[in-house]
Amino acid sequence: MGKYNVTIGLEMHCEVSKTASKVFSNAKNEYTDIANSNISPYDMGFPGVLPVVNKEAVRMSLMMGEILNCHPPKYMYFERKNYYYPDMPKNYQITQNPPEECAGMGGYIDIEREDGSTFRVDIDNIHLEEDSARMTHLYDTSIIDYNRAAVPLLELVTGPCLHSAEDAVAFLEYIRAIYQYCGISEADSKKGQVRCDVNISISEDDTLGTKVEMKNVNSFSGVHDAIVYEVKRQSELKDAGRYDEVEQETRRWDEETGTTIRMRSKVDAIDYKYFVEPNIPKFKITEEWLEKIRKSIPELPYERKAKYMTNYSLSAYDAGILIKDINIASYFENCINLGCDPKIVANWITGNILGYVYKNDIEIQNLFVTPERLTIILSSMAKGDISSKQAKELFSMVLEREEEPKEIMKKEGMQQISDDTTITSVIIEVLDENKEQITDYKNGKTNMFDYFVGQVMKKTRGQANPVKVKEILTNELANR
Amino acid sequence: MKYMNLSITEIHEKLKNGEVTSEELISESLELTHIVQEKCNAFVTIFDDAKKENDTDSLLSGIPYGIKDNYSTKGALTTGSSNTLRDYIPFFDATAVSKLSSLGAIPVNKTAMDEFGLGGTGTTGATGVQRNPWDLTRMCAGSSSGSAAAVAAGVYPYALGSDTGDSIRKPAAFCGIVGYKPTYGMISRYGLFPFASSLDHCGVLTRYVRDAAIVVDAIKGIDEADMTSWDSSHIHLNDDLNADVSGKKLFYIKELCDLANYQNATEELKAHLNNFHETLKICKNLGMQVDEVSIDPKLIRAIPSVYQVISCAEATSNLSNLTGLIFGPRGEGDNYLEMMKDHRTKGFSPLIKRRLVIGSYVLQTQNQERYFKNAQRARRLIVDAIKEQFKKYDAMVSPVSTGPAKLLDGSVDMLNEDTLALEDQLQIGNFGGFPSITIPNGFINDLPVGINITGECFEDQKVLNIAYALESSMDYKGQIAPLIGGDK
Numbered sequence: 001m002g003k004y005n006v007t008i009g010l011e012m013h014c015e016v017s018k019t020a021s022k023v024f025s026n027a028k029n030e031y032t033d034i035a036n037s038n039i040s041p042y043d044m045g046f047p048g049v050l051p052v053v054n055k056e057a058v059r060m061s062l063m064m065g066e067i068l069n070c071h072p073p074k075y076m077y078f079e080r081k082n083y084y085y086p087d088m089p090k091n092y093q094i095t096q097n098p099p100e101e102c103a104g105m106g107g108y109i110d111i112e113r114e115d116g117s118t119f120r121v122d123i124d125n126i127h128l129e130e131d132s133a134r135m136t137h138l139y140d141t142s143i144i145d146y147n148r149a150a151v152p153l154l155e156l157v158t159g160p161c162l163h164s165a166e167d168a169v170a171f172l173e174y175i176r177a178i179y180q181y182c183g184i185s186e187a188d189s190k191k192g193q194v195r196c197d198v199n200i201s202i203s204e205d206d207t208l209g210t211k212v213e214m215k216n217v218n219s220f221s222g223v224h225d226a227i228v229y230e231v232k233r234q235s236e237l238k239d240a241g242r243y244d245e246v247e248q249e250t251r252r253w254d255e256e257t258g259t260t261i262r263m264r265s266k267v268d269a270i271d272y273k274y275f276v277e278p279n280i281p282k283f284k285i286t287e288e289w290l291e292k293i294r295k296s297i298p299e300l301p302y303e304r305k306a307k308y309m310t311n312y313s314l315s316a317y318d319a320g321i322l323i324k325d326i327n328i329a330s331y332f333e334n335c336i337n338l339g340c341d342p343k344i345v346a347n348w349i350t351g352n353i354l355g356y357v358y359k360n361d362i363e364i365q366n367l368f369v370t371p372e373r374l375t376i377i378l379s380s381m382a383k384g385d386i387s388s389k390q391a392k393e394l395f396s397m398v399l400e401r402e403e404e405p406k407e408i409m410k411k412e413g414m415q416q417i418s419d420d421t422t423i424t425s426v427i428i429e430v431l432d433e434n435k436e437q438i439t440d441y442k443n444g445k446t447n448m449f450d451y452f453v454g455q456v457m458k459k460t461r462g463q464a465n466p467v468k469v470k471e472i473l474t475n476e477l478a479n480r
Numbered sequence: 481m482k483y484m485n486l487s488i489t490e491i492h493e494k495l496k497n498g499e500v501t502s503e504e505l506i507s508e509s510l511e512l513t514h515i516v517q518e519k520c521n522a523f524v525t526i527f528d529d530a531k532k533e534n535d536t537d538s539l540l541s542g543i544p545y546g547i548k549d550n551y552s553t554k555g556a557l558t559t560g561s562s563n564t565l566r567d568y569i570p571f572f573d574a575t576a577v578s579k580l581s582s583l584g585a586i587p588v589n590k591t592a593m594d595e596f597g598l599g600g601t602g603t604t605g606a607t608g609v610q611r612n613p614w615d616l617t618r619m620c621a622g623s624s625s626g627s628a629a630a631v632a633a634g635v636y637p638y639a640l641g642s643d644t645g646d647s648i649r650k651p652a653a654f655c656g657i658v659g660y661k662p663t664y665g666m667i668s669r670y671g672l673f674p675f676a677s678s679l680d681h682c683g684v685l686t687r688y689v690r691d692a693a694i695v696v697d698a699i700k701g702i703d704e705a706d707m708t709s710w711d712s713s714h715i716h717l718n719d720d721l722n723a724d725v726s727g728k729k730l731f732y733i734k735e736l737c738d739l740a741n742y743q744n745a746t747e748e749l750k751a752h753l754n755n756f757h758e759t760l761k762i763c764k765n766l767g768m769q770v771d772e773v774s775i776d777p778k779l780i781r782a783i784p785s786v787y788q789v790i791s792c793a794e795a796t797s798n799l800s801n802l803t804g805l806i807f808g809p810r811g812e813g814d815n816y817l818e819m820m821k822d823h824r825t826k827g828f829s830p831l832i833k834r835r836l837v838i839g840s841y842v843l844q845t846q847n848q849e850r851y852f853k854n855a856q857r858a859r860r861l862i863v864d865a866i867k868e869q870f871k872k873y874d875a876m877v878s879p880v881s882t883g884p885a886k887l888l889d890g891s892v893d894m895l896n897e898d899t900l901a902l903e904d905q906l907q908i909g910n911f912g913g914f915p916s917i918t919i920p921n922g923f924i925n926d927l928p929v930g931i932n933i934t935g936e937c938f939e940d941q942k943v944l945n946i947a948y949a950l951e952s953s954m955d956y957k958g959q960i961a962p963l964i965g966g967d968k
Contacts, residue, residue: 041572045801047565048552048574048671050706082797082843086816091800273843275852278678278794280707 004202004238006231007209008162010223011197012175015131016057016152017185023130023152024051024094031191035145043133043149045089050279053078057152058103060184061128062285063293064154065104067178067300068123072290073101077282078129081272086144087132095129097274098157102127111171112302116316121171122159129153134192148192154184160199160208165227169220172196173324176220177301180326189219196223198253202234209234210246214260217253226253230260304329312342321350327365328354334371340378348374352395368402369395376405384465385409386416418465420472423456426464427476430455438480449473484509484544485634485960488691492539502532502542502586509544509588512635519963520611520633522626524549525557525590534584539694539718541584546630546639549590550597551577551682552671556587560596560673561605564802564827566809574671575706576640576682576699583698588636591626595829597644597675598795599623601886602651604831609888612654613961614927618885621654623647624685628655631685632961638686638695644675645787646880646906648683649918653880653930656920656959658951659685660692660944663937664913665710667696668703676794679787679910687958689919689948693717696940720941723949726767730933730946731873732760734772735780736902744898748883751924756879759921759931762953763877768946771873775865782858784904786911789842789855795832796839802827863912870936875946877933878905880918884927906932915940917947920956928956 022029025042032038042049058076065072079097096102107123133149135142156175162168176194179185187194196217201209212230217223234246248266299307301323308319322332328349335345353374357364369377377398381391386409397408409415417423430452431438441448456469483491483500494500510528517523523546535541547553550560552570559565573581580587594604602610602625610625612618613633620629624641628651631639641648643661652659661683672682684695697718702711739745739753760770804811804823811822828836842851869876882899896903909916914934921931933950935943951957 044806046552046570046572046807047558047560047568047673047801048570048572048669050670052705052707080797082800084800084803084817084820086805089801089806091803092797271845273797273840273845273848275793275797275843275848278676 002231002235004204004231004235005206006163006227007160007201007203008164008168008227009160009199010156010158010162010168010172011199012156012172013195013197014154014156014176014179014185014187015148015193016060016154017187017193018183019054019056019060019152021054022150023054023057023128025049025150026052027150029151031193032147035143036147039146039149043089043146045091051078051094051277053280054152057128059293060152060182061103061126061154062290063182063297064126064156064178064184065107066290066294067182067297068104068107068109068126068156070104070107070123070126072104073285075101075282076103076285077101078277078280079274080277081274083270083272085132086142087135087149089133089146089149093130093132094277094280095155096127098125098127103154109171109174111167111174112305112320113167113170114317114320119167120161122161124157124159126154126156129155160201160211165224168198168227169224172220172223174301177324177326181298181301181304183298192218194218198223198226198230200227200230200234202231202238210243210248212246212248213250214253215250215263218255222253222255225258226260229258233260301329308342308346312336312346314343314346318346318350321354322346325364327363331364331371335374335378338371338375340375341382344378344382345374348378352392356399367399369398373398373405380405380409384416384418386414387462387466389462390414390416413461413463415463416465417460417463418468420468423464423468423472424476426456426459427452427469427473430459431476431480438477441477442480449477452477482508484512484636485958486637487688487958488539488543488637488686488694491543491637492541495542505542506530506532506544506586506588509636512633513589513630516613516630516633516635516963519616520613520620520626520629521608522592522610522629522633522635523589524559524561524592524605524607524626527556527588530586530588532584532586533581536582536584538583538585538698540580540698542586544586544588544636545580546589546591546627546636547577547587548624548627548640548642549593550642550673551640552673553577553587553590556590558590558673559606561593561607562595562802562827562829562832563606564804564808564823566606566827568807570671572671575668575703577671579699579701585698589630591624591630591639593626594623594647595832596673596795596799597623597642597647597680598791598832598835600645600647600650602626602629603888604829606829611888612885613963614656615885616963617888618927619654619888621650621881621885624651624659627685628652628657628659631655631687632657633963634960637688637691638684641683641685642672642675643681643683643910644679644791645904645910648681648685649906649909649916649930649932650881652685652918653920653928653932654885656928656930656956656961657685657687658689658692658917658919658947659683659930660689660696660917661909661915662696662700662940663915665706665708666700666712666915666940668701668706668709670703670705674794674798676791677798678794679791679907681910681913687960689917689944689951690718690721692917693721693944715941717941717944721948722945723952725946725949727769728767728874728942728946729769729771729872730760730763730875730877731771731773731869732877733780733905734774735777736878736905738772742898744896746883748924749899752879752881752883752929755922755924755929756931759950759954760877763950766949766953770877773869773873779858779862779865780901780905783862783907784900786855786858786862787904787907788838789851790859792835792839793843793852794839796836796843799832799836859911862908866908866912866914867936874939874942875933875935877931880906880930880932884924884929906934909934913937915943917943919947919951920959921950921954922956928959
């Protein structure tokens, strides 16, 4: 990334979406487009409300701490972060305040790159807090949806240890996968469940340059682009001998223009006046509970990746793609359980299926071609009922028409002709019609062979088994 | 007065034997409410249409009572005596209120208070000053000023109060009644407008110790809406009330109670401390041991500032939900910040604004260590010093305030450096979350004064038993203020 050393630290906020209720109130924790429908008096800060800690959210936060090799807290407690903003109706947020004790402190995690190399990311801390309400800023007015207020939020803070946009994204993608695998969060950026703050500095040597913070980057591609943009901006200033213009400040990543815009300088930093939340008594985190949590950690993405490589002989690259999203991995495993060949399914998923999913911006779990339907297509192909070309066509038709594969195969007369007699009779027909071409072939124009195959395919509307066609055609030509 | 001057058990008996109906009690209580409103300005809201909702076996069923205006009451104006909540009608009940409702108790009014409980005089509420029913030229003390005035004047046998520094126990003394704040967390704070959460307690003002036991029995209990509440289902304050206290050991703090500490003592203070020591003799006559104990004077002197720092800091944060955006009168302005500023500038009294500035100051990063964190450390030291005594003693006794109710016209300076700690010492009960009760123990210049009994956490029964025994040995039990004097 250019001639300067780039240092990146990330703050990844992920909403916990898998608890029944919110972190400090009993309102439902469920994403919905109907504004202000999942709210309790607490979420709107009515006088006299009190926070009640959701134990399940605490359990999840401790589990993440364990996965990230953090020190667990001896006691769990919360702090108030005081600031006035309309998205925070109490005008304070209940959070944790590292380096004071929080869900997890001082850990690390190793990340695998696509090329198989690995790098280690230092985890400064992971802490549990409540989310704010969602604000939408319109031209001359802003609207507030309190559904999101008091939804549990895990904030993960890395050390300044990343050095490229690619590594930053690889790390974020892996953490997102962990959240999904552990049943903590859907971690869906489209629902605003994952938001990142990115800290960047550049330097010519080992010292750290001036840190610039970019707030509320709402997608991983945004993180990538924001890093690239900000490194370029800072590098250009440094090249021009104007590095002193890089100020310790907070900037906002603007998705639309692809630029970062100054929000506030370090000197304008807000004094949050933290103090321990008095309404939540400190509670002891016992070793027994931690042990139970450790034992309940499910298979993690890299463990699954290794399993795919060993058990199914998949390449690191393919296995890496499959495990990135638990829904993709589940789709893959469902297909295998239905009897599909792992390698063929893996190829289909990484090729046709993800191609379609990404292009159309849909979720694999919502794809009309479910593992069951895909299994029908692939088994028809395996049995030789349809050709691989037909299988691809069928896949597209199923998606397009949203009909069952069997129905389409029937309607379209889509079946492979593998019967020797039928194929032979078509070949004889073709050869009889192309006597001159046979002579050419016999005289050494071997590429006429493909011409004959093409004619057979044309007459059978592509349904003839190409292997059989070649086999019989070779015999028939020899007999002429 | 026919019935409202009686105790809860007496009224309950008369309801049961058909001598009186709940409707008659309500109308008597409302009639008295209007008289006391006229004389003392004790109420924010009067429920003229109050009626019996449900009949239960509870001792409280069918009996009127008052609710301090910082308890959230569903469907009824609840202002905390602040203009920031001028028209606020909550849609949920505080746990204490809903418990009383389910037992058939009947609220007849919401009592006035110092704005949000920040104030100890009963003079800072949005509806004006509460006057003491014993002498209308004097204050009730606060912040449960309306509740104290109403109970003292015999409007009903009890009213809910809240206590962050001494907000139940001092007005009780000034109004000649009983004020009880149980152990922290015994009564759920859900629905109580917060002042300083780590110091806030729910409690009750009554004219009899037994009545205090009955009401707290009814409203205590673990509440899943308040994480600081605890299970007290094994405690039955009324059933176990026992006047046999012989062998109990009491202590009082020399640095507070010895007249020799006050070189410029007023006649009132002298009389008050003498009266306190007279009451200690009664304690001894009841078979109790009373010892004088010395506590590090540095800790005693620190009490008022520790309280000021911690309570203001927490209040600054607790009251920051008052923006006029979601509830409360909308401020004027071109954007939310201006609207919020306008709302708060117009809504808060000068006293609150001063305290919020202090709170904000002591919480600032550069000041926090010096003020807020040190105040928390000092709080811990004070509590530890008292807890050390509770290992040897059953309870601490102390005189409440420096004498009887102060004049409203301010002709007597309240802030005397010498007596500041004595004035504020009941805050120890809030620092430690200790059960603490004030009962009347005499008169000075025809005005009531009180004595306080404070015990170790969870030992509410012991504290009430001592108060009950003492109350029975003095002549001030169940007394009603004459509602005389004053220019109004």
